[in-house]
Amino acid sequence: MAKRKLKRFADVETFDNVAKPTMEEAMSDSFALKGKWNSDYFKNENPIVLELACGKGEYTIGLAKNYPNKNFIGIDIKGARLWAGAKYATENKMSNVGFIRTRIDFITCLFGPQEVSEIWITFADPQPQKNRARKRLTGNRFLDRYRIIMKSGGKVNLKSDSDFLYEFTKEVVAEGNLKVEVDSANIYEELVPGLGDAPLAKDLLIRTYYEQRWLNEGKKIKFISFVP
Numbered sequence: 001m002a003k004r005k006l007k008r009f010a011d012v013e014t015f016d017n018v019a020k021p022t023m024e025e026a027m028s029d030s031f032a033l034k035g036k037w038n039s040d041y042f043k044n045e046n047p048i049v050l051e052l053a054c055g056k057g058e059y060t061i062g063l064a065k066n067y068p069n070k071n072f073i074g075i076d077i078k079g080a081r082l083w084a085g086a087k088y089a090t091e092n093k094m095s096n097v098g099f100i101r102t103r104i105d106f107i108t109c110l111f112g113p114q115e116v117s118e119i120w121i122t123f124a125d126p127q128p129q130k131n132r133a134r135k136r137l138t139g140n141r142f143l144d145r146y147r148i149i150m151k152s153g154g155k156v157n158l159k160s161d162s163d164f165l166y167e168f169t170k171e172v173v174a175e176g177n178l179k180v181e182v183d184s185a186n187i188y189e190e191l192v193p194g195l196g197d198a199p200l201a202k203d204l205l206i207r208t209y210y211e212q213r214w215l216n217e218g219k220k221i222k223f224i225s226f227v228p
């Protein structure tokens with residue numbers, strides 16, 4: 001493994017703003033912060049918003065700046081990626097930011113019932129192969145988990161370059177008769193210009209590492225916000 005990556009792994013172990021549940025904690029009810037993120041980590045009663053597949057955590061950081069009265073938690077399995085967001089939040093003393101290095105699959109062991117107000121899924125792997133369908137973060141398997149930890153009426157926001165994941169999500173939403181709040185297959189041409197100075201415009205202008213890569217390749221960025 002590259003030296004830099006190893007150093008980042010080691011750093012993440014020392015960051016106070018990165019929770020690193022053990023396998024046993026992630027698969028049982030023994031994770032200390034489950035149901036206690038507000039009281040024991042953030043020490044306030046503000047709403048909790050998750051960024052799933054957060055990578056370097058650009059949305060966790062960007063939204064935390066846009067909404068100082070909300071709390072943001074980025075989740076990703078790759079510690080060397082989380083490092084960037086966790087380091088930035090540490091250096092900038094961002095008290096409304098946290099990260100969890102774990103598999104999103106364990107989410108119901110990391111949060112209590114209705115502990116989460118909103119979820120962002122940013123440029124998740126589309127998992128187009130049939131035998132990986134269960135890994136799609138907007139599939140029913142995951143939506144059922146989100147329903148357990150989310151407050152009633154909370155939104156799931158998917159931002160993606162992938163036609164496949166976007167169309168798949170729209171099918172899941174239609175089949176489940178779920179309420180759609182916003183939907184655009186080409187946000188920078190069709191959605192953002194019409195939003196004026198609405199808060200969503202600022203949120204959608206946050207760019208992640210992967211988004212920038214896909215934009216450079218001329219891909220259109222999609223967004224769908226729905227209530228699971």
Ligand SMILES: C[S@@+](CC[C@H](N)C(=O)[O-])C[C@H]1O[C@@H](n2cnc3c(N)ncnc32)[C@H](O)[C@@H]1O
Nearest residue numbers: 053054055076077078103104122123208209210
């Ligand atoms: C294509 S990257 C996107 C990263 C970031 N959101 C961005 O836009 O730059 C997908 C990320 O999802 C993470 N990931 C995929 N499946 C996961 C899972 N089940 N649990 C945790 N992380 C996962 C990967 O580690 C990777 O960092």
